[in-house]
Amino acid sequence: MLVHDIIRHHGRVRKGQPALVFEGEVVSYGRLLERVDRWRETLLRAGVRKGDRLAVFSRTNPDYLTLLFAALSLGVWFCPVNVILKKPEIERILGDFSPDLLYADSPLVEVAEEAASRVSPVRGIFTVTEEGELSYRGRKESGASSPEKISPDDVAMVVYTGGFGKRPKGAMLTHENIVSASFFSAVELSLSPADTYLSTFPLPFLAGTGRLMKFFLVGARVVLMDSFDPEKAVRYTKEYGVTHLLLVPQMMKEMTEVLKGRGEKLSGVRQISYSGIVPVQPNVVRECVEVIPADFVQSFAQVESSGVISFLHLERETVEKGESLSGLLSSVGKESVGLEVRVENPMGEELPPGEIGELVVAGATVMKGYYEDPLLTEEKIRDGRLRTGYVASKDEEGYLYVVDRLQDIIIRGGFIIDPSEVEEVISEFEGVAEVAVVGAPDEKYGEVPVALIVPEGGEFAPEKLLTYLKETLASFKVPARVEVVPRLPRNSQGKILKARLKEYLIDRA
Amino acid sequence: MLVHDIIRHHGRVRKGQPALVFEGEVVSYGRLLERVDRWRETLLRAGVRKGDRLAVFSRTNPDYLTLLFAALSLGVWFCPVNVILKKPEIERILGDFSPDLLYADSPLVEVAEEAASRVSPVRGIFTVTEEGELSYRGRKESGASSPEKISPDDVAMVVYTGGFGKRPKGAMLTHENIVSASFFSAVELSLSPADTYLSTFPLPFLAGTGRLMKFFLVGARVVLMDSFDPEKAVRYTKEYGVTHLLLVPQMMKEMTEVLKGRGEKLSGVRQISYSGIVPVQPNVVRECVEVIPADFVQSFAQVESSGVISFLHLERETVEKGESLSGLLSSVGKESVGLEVRVENPMGEELPPGEIGELVVAGATVMKGYYEDPLLTEEKIRDGRLRTGYVASKDEEGYLYVVDRLQDIIIRGGFIIDPSEVEEVISEFEGVAEVAVVGAPDEKYGEVPVALIVPEGGEFAPEKLLTYLKETLASFKVPARVEVVPRLPRNSQGKILKARLKEYLIDRA
Known part of the structure; x- marks a missing residue:
């Protein structure tokens, strides 16, 4: 197919x-x-x-x-x-x-x-x-x-993913990848032709096109929004009888505010799915479910796995397992139907429950490789298994817990930022001696990039740097703020200790 | 997978x-x-x-x-x-x-x-x-x-199908065939882990195993019955909260009788599926839906297509299209998601809506071929498309209508009988000069085989033949009755005119 x-x-x-x-x-x-x-x-x-x-x-x-x-x-x-x-x-x-x-x-x-x-x-x-x-x-x-x-194994899409630091990475997704991802998630979500999906994400993201495809697969109706607006989302949901929405936490908050402000509830919504890449605070879900009573389904994904890795069915799990909402929300759910998701040690051996290793995905959604980059492809895919770069563990029940990322990335409200790309651009700016871009906690976006600068001379104007960055980088990559620091902590090999910088930013938050 | x-x-x-x-x-x-x-x-x-x-x-x-x-x-x-x-x-x-x-x-x-x-x-x-x-x-x-x-293309099952007249035909179904059939039908039926399926068919039939697999695919619960019994089916449905049943018309009738007799209704059943191979009388469905209010979904299938060809969603179609139940029941529904079902002329060209030709299926459920029979495989599968042997038409909306079968088969309450096999066995019985086995209409089974015999001498005892047949053939193949006739109608080439015999039996019914 x-x-x-x-x-x-x-x-x-x-x-x-x-x-x-x-x-x-x-x-x-x-x-x-x-x-x-x-x-x-x-x-x-x-x-x-x-x-x-x-x-x-x-x-x-x-x-x-x-x-x-x-x-x-x-x-x-x-x-x-x-x-x-x-x-x-x-x-x-x-x-x-x-x-x-x-x-x-x-x-x-x-x-x-x-x-x-x-x-x-x-x-x-x-x-x-x-x-x-x-x-x-x-x-x-x-x-x-x-x-x-x-043939199903032919390339259909080449999707460039976050991390343009060195070379852009174009994930080659085949017809089979995309069709399988649609079948797997249609089954996970029990979609039917009676569903109506409100598409809130820009289509030229995989999250836009990929998530929409499963609704076409079952013959459902898709309502397109060119850009997210909470008032409009509420209006469309009522007008078209939307049964399924994809919301990042920020969108949940904004829709909740609009509805609470009006003292309204949205009925008829069957499912709200949201990306498990961004950590969600339980109170955001709890408040949203009060005004939009629906099943909340968290999906955890990576472009390289065609947008499907694991699902967390909050309603079903809390009912079946009697788990508490906050306990569940610390997990990214269980492997999707159709896939095998394991935690492996660096030798590619599966680790027993509870032990920490790399999250590895096998199945029909694993990309063909990176466009014209056989070396990087070989690093990322071993024996047909995708090494996600996420450090995780799995419990006895099959729940997956992501504890860290092997790659140094920042996720700002769902958008993935490669700090090295931002650092590269900043280091070329006049007056910058050293730079580190680090993720800092943020109420609205979960995490935002912050640039820590050691200037060459005494004077440094962060505003000028920000103006330059806004012209050079997509706005989601532009640091939320630039801080001038006297020096950056390094280890004995001279490597910047980013973990320590993160702690510093968390302490200050 | x-x-x-x-x-x-x-x-x-x-x-x-x-x-x-x-x-x-x-x-x-x-x-x-x-x-x-x-x-x-x-x-x-x-x-x-x-x-x-x-x-x-x-x-x-x-x-x-x-x-x-x-x-x-x-x-x-x-x-x-x-x-x-x-x-x-x-x-x-x-x-x-x-x-x-x-x-x-x-x-x-x-x-x-x-x-x-x-x-x-x-x-x-x-x-x-x-x-x-x-x-x-x-x-x-x-x-x-x-x-x-x-690999997905490796053979998983070899399923022998009706028609052992000349040589038994073993349909080779691959892993991909069976997995695809499960995904396609899980999506068509919007199955979920909350479903409970009452399996009423013997498992060693594809209808038993294949139909059950899609419930395993979604992680649902399967209640097995070793043989169908209407009282037991009613009891299990209540006891286990069954949401989905597979019933042939005869089973529908029997469950309806039990429930009507008790003045009971079965609530909580979400879907009843039944095979579209057996023509269903609208009143059977209508009476059943009164005591088991559920969506009725008709599926039309062939072992060679891994048990999936088309679906007719009665509820959805009557609501969406405003079609009448009896109008709809004359159709075998629309092609399954994942498949392309066309009506072709003998040159393999697609025919326009309304024209009559052979029903041909393309997609991942088409079997690999017949076991050790490349010639028959070549006849049955052309350019990857399965020639079903059904004569059919398709309307503008995509509804398929089966008008005849290219092969001479009899379908007795869901079981497929190859008359030539029964004829072969009968012709070896002492005192039989000529024989024709023909399908006759039957209130209970839709169609039953009837043997028409021209005896060699004057005397012929049908009971003895029937006793012999019961020892030699599976009971569903044993003719419902044996009739002695003076001669069989033949065309100028000496071929028995079965159509005329059928008319004769219909007239007498």
Whole structure:
């Protein structure tokens, strides 16, 4: 089964049923499939072939999904470029991916073309006409007479993940990866065609597209939001009878506030899922469940495992196991159906319950590898098992507990930041002698990056550095604050002791 | 993902939750997995290896499932021998399959050993001790030091299907076939771990094992019945809070009668599924839904497609489409998620809606082929598409309508009979000059076989023939009656005109 078969099936059997709702407009599965087929024709006429690399600049809208299914049906390697990234970041990704083709929705055409012209010349660019049709400008290849056969093991998407410090890492996800992830999570969540999903995440994130795919798989209805707004989310939930939402803790808080302020409750919501990567405070869930009575399901994931690792069904577990909510929330749940998640020692041997080692995932969602990086791929995938880089333990019941991360990363409200990338940019700024970027606890986002600077001379103006960083880095990567310190603690080999800096920031919080 | 991974996963994460209930005893997923692992060890010690052919003689009980998972985890080819078959039939299957090993539960040891000794000598036989452990008697092979790796494309089961006329047909189902069938139907039925399934079908049928597997896939509870009894089914449903039943029309009728007789209703049942192979009279469903208010889901299947082709969700469709129940019941539903089901002309081209052709299935549930029969496999599977032998049409909405069967088969209350097999046996009986076995309409079973005989001499005693047939054929294949006729209608080439005989029987009914 291939990714576009999902939409092809429902286009055949649920023709008249709604697939998408966007800005008040409803698109049925039948109409979505017709449009996918028209766009596919345009791609074919432009000479697009299996294996062509397509970099996609898009906001969240139905066009993005139309393109996704059309391109994947031809075996195109689809690479979403997150438009919240800044120029230098985008250029790094394009430089690594070296696309054959671009797609840009109207406001992004210039950004896309400029970036490509500077880094990696392309054959042409696809844009959308005012009538909503796909159009092509560029060199036409004499395509194959008929599209090539695609197999489940062929690459479908290349998703660049956080951590652009050294080289960008493009996770290659196959058709089988994405279809399996959809089946596994549809079964974990017992989804049905009667469900309506409110998509609150930007689609060009895997969390956006991947999480939405399982709803298409079962033939449910998806309501798209271009950007999250708590008032709008409440309104859509009531208006469309939303049964399933994906919320990061910050979104939960904001929706809770809106509803409490109005003395309202949202009924009819069946499930709220949220990412287990961000530690959730029990009171956030407790207050949210008061105004949105629903099952809370925590999912823990990594792009390299196609967005599926483990699930924590709060309602079911508290009922079945009599566990307390706060006890449960310290776990990232249990391995997803379809996967085997183990805790291993560095020799790749499984550790007994309670012992701490690396979290390792085996199953059909494990990515094919990193794009053009066999060495890093070999490090990350051993005997088909994905080494997540999370340090964890597993108890007798199968609950997984993440205690640390092998990689030095900061997670700001769901967004993953590689501190070394931010440090690299800062170290090039005038007047900086030494720098360390460290995660500090934050009420709103869980964790935020803080830059600790040792200046070269006496004077240093943190505001100027921040202004520069805002032009160079996506806003979520820009440190919440810059602190000037006299020196950075180092060990005898000269390595900066980040753990000590973290403690320092926690003590001050 | 492999079949035994299903039980391995839940043995890890739902250790204490019930997997099976049989004769009042509850077996948790944890205990089931422990037992599977012990049996696997016994198989290993007996030298069992990947590719070994195991013929299984078993009634319906947890041992059967334990063996299934243990054997499949070693890559064994598992062949259930239906114990309602009679000696000559069993010998034909063993002769074709030529097993390396046997398994027999206690009352069937003699039957199994005798059949094997006459047709196909085996290495040894597995039986179950009084303590419920697996034991082996026979030659021990020096097995591999460690079990061989199994891939999803390896054969898991060989299931012999109706139609032993010429040669028995063993459908080879791979691990991927069975796992995919489970995922597809779990998604179609929105199953959850909160479900409890009452298994009313003998397990050594694919309808028994295959339909049960999807409940294991989601971690639900399965209540096993060794044979269907309406009083018991009602009692179990109440006692265990059954949410899902599989019923053939005859079972529906019997449960309806029991409940009506007592003036009772069964609440809490979420879904009743029934096989769409047997035409269902709308009043049977209507009366059943009155006493068991539930969603009725019809599934249409073939062993060669791992038991999944299409689903008809009566409740959903009547609500969404405003279709009438009787209108809907003339359809076998719409293609299952994960599959493409088309109507094709003999050249393999898809026909437009409304036109009549052969029903053809593409997708991950299509069997690998028939065991040791490449010619028949080639006939049945073209370009990976399964030619079902059903003559059908599809409407604009995707509803499939079966109008005829290409093969001459009779379906008696869900059991498939190949008339040519029965004719062959009858033609060898003394005093029979000509014979035709034809399906006649029947109030209880939908259709029953009737034998029309032209005797050699004047005198012919149908009772003697029937007595002989009861010893030779499984009881469901024995004609409901034998009629003596002066001659059989034939066309100019001498072929018996069965359609005319059917009309004759319908007129008389």
